Amino acid sequence: MALAQLQLLVKVQQEKEDKLQAQYRAALQNYQSMQQKYQGLADYRIEYVQQTQSRGQEGMASRQFNQYLNFIGKLDAALTAQQQYVQQAKANADQRLQQLLAMQKKRKAMEILIERELAEIQRKADRQEQKMLDEIATQQFFRRVS
Template sequence: MSQSKLALLIKVQKEREEKLQAQFIKAQQLYQQAEQKYQGLANYRTEYIQQSLQQGAVGLGGRQYNQYVAFISKLDEALSQQGRVIQQSRNAAEQRRQSWLKMQTKRKALEKLVEQAQQRDLLLQNRQQQKMADEYAGQRFYQRLLADEVTN
């Protein structure tokens, strides 16, 4: 494969890599937001329980107590659901990170191929130049020998 084709392929790989990196960053942000939401819910639940305990110390009716328990149960369910969202977003972020790293590895491998091809081309070019220099030196030597024989 020619170097120009490889260079084009590397450019395409870089663009893909950048898109995958952006997707990973977005997934990571969604994961962090999900964790923050979970923490907010957990804090709210704790505060609500403390508030209900304070209210209970003063005195609660049966109906009011049942309402507190039902709301805490709803908060527990919301925390459970948010825990699942966290797990899903963590998995999605990790999957996108792996895709990004895989693309990065492919790009680096292509860059290494290009570098090796450039080194081979440079070595070949140096050998050709050396061969031309040797031929020129040989011709000059031969011309001097002929010139010396003609003058002698």
């Protein structure tokens, strides 16, 4: 494959890699955001349960206590749903990372091909130059001898 074609392919790969890098960063940010929301909700649930317990010790009507329990149940359901969002966001971030790593591996392989191609071009140029120097040396030798 021609060197220019390989270089063009690497440029295209780099652009794809940059897009994947941005997608990975966005997915990672989303995952972290989902985790923070989950943690905030979990912290709120703990505080709410503690408030319920302290108010229960002070004494409260059974209707009010049932309302507190119902709300805790809703918080539990919200935590379960948020945990699923966290897992989905993590899976998405992991998938983006794997895609990015695969793209980087592919680009690096192409760069190695370019390096080999450049080395081969340099070897050919060196051989051509050596051949030319040998010819000049041979001609100079024959001029001196004659």
